Amino acid sequence: MASNPKPFRIGLVQMRMSNNVADNIAKACTMLEQAAAQGVEVACLPELFNNEYFCQKLDQSYFNLAEPLDGPTVQAVAKVAKKTGMVVVASIYEKAAQGLFYNTAVIIDADGSTVGHYRKMHIPHDPLFEEKYYFAQGDLGFKAFDTHAGKIGTLVCWDQWYPEGARLTAMLGAQVLFYPTAIGWHPAEKAEFGEAQVSAWETIQRSHSIANGVYVAAVNRVGHEVITGDGIEFFGHSFISDPFGRILAMGSHDKEEILTATVDPALIEYTRRNWPFFRDRRVDAYSAITKRFGS
Numbered sequence: 584m585a586s587n588p589k590p591f592r593i594g595l596v597q598m599r600m601s602n603n604v605a606d607n608i609a610k611a612c613t614m615l616e617q618a619a620a621q622g623v624e625v626a627c628l629p630e631l632f633n634n635e636y637f638c639q640k641l642d643q644s645y646f647n648l649a650e651p652l653d654g655p656t657v658q659a660v661a662k663v664a665k666k667t668g669m670v671v672v673a674s675i676y677e678k679a680a681q682g683l684f685y686n687t688a689v690i691i692d693a694d695g696s697t698v699g700h701y702r703k704m705h706i707p708h709d710p711l712f713e714e715k716y717y718f719a720q721g722d723l724g725f726k727a728f729d730t731h732a733g734k735i736g737t738l739v740c741w742d743q744w745y746p747e748g749a750r751l752t753a754m755l756g757a758q759v760l761f762y763p764t765a766i767g768w769h770p771a772e773k774a775e776f777g778e779a780q781v782s783a784w785e786t787i788q789r790s791h792s793i794a795n796g797v798y799v800a801a802v803n804r805v806g807h808e809v810i811t812g813d814g815i816e817f818f819g820h821s822f823i824s825d826p827f828g829r830i831l832a833m834g835s836h837d838k839e840e841i842l843t844a845t846v847d848p849a850l851i852e853y854t855r856r857n858w859p860f861f862r863d864r865r866v867d868a869y870s871a872i873t874k875r876f877g878s
Contacts, residue, residue: 594623665695
């Protein structure tokens with residue numbers, strides 16, 4: 584299936600999570616139906632949307648939250664996708680084998696079938712973001728997926744900070760880069776660093792739009808979740824940017840909401856003709872990019 588030459592509408596479901604998995608899934612499904620009613624053809628849920636962000640501390644019991652790719656979370660979302668005829672990106676905690684777990688985005692097509700999945704490539708290890716304990720590094724590489732609406736790429740949260748991931752996904756033909764996300768403030772740091780952190784998060788992703796001539800859609804959760812200590816205050820601010828880096832839709836810091844915008848492949852073509860970054864890339868001079876640092 585070639586990239587869709589026609590405009591299509593995308594939506595981001597910015598939501599608040601509790602520690603009740605069933606409630607979170609039900610809320611997500613309700614908001615997906617609301618998105619479809621607004622004409623959304625591709626919707627994306629936040630990272631690990633079916634639970635609170637459990638990676639705040641090390642606890643073996645949280646491995647029990649993991650599901651297979653065809654587990655109850657994906658099954659529930661697939662029913663909504665089929666009912667509404669909408670493509671959905673659903674982020675899950677994947678159990679691939681005994682003792683092997685991934686942070687995975689599943690792409691569900693408009694007929695409820697699974698198009699494919701992407702496993703988070705960059706895994707953070709920071710205070711209250713203890714993801715290296717829970718997730719193996721993604722082993723599928725960067726991917727783009729042909730869907731009923733258009734060709735999309737999906738990366739996950741910490742992948743947002745890496746221009747290599749955005750570039751390689753765009754090179755595969757993705758018209759939109761979706762970033763399901765769980766990012767927030769440490770409450771004690773918010774006053775000093777909060778504004779700068781949000782600005783940096785937004786800026787790096789808008790730069791992916793510009794450098795690659797694609798749409799970027801980043802969806803975050805909201806709410807103050809306390810698993811340990813002072814917890815994390817998730818700052819929302821979900822947004823969609825166009826190939827010029829212009830903001831088409833922006834969420835609040837604290838409200839559940841659905842953000843929508845139209846993806847126009849003609850604008851991708853126009854932008855790349857005028858900013859021909861792919862034409863001018865010096866692919867003969869980039870071999871050092873595979874080194875960790877230095878020459």
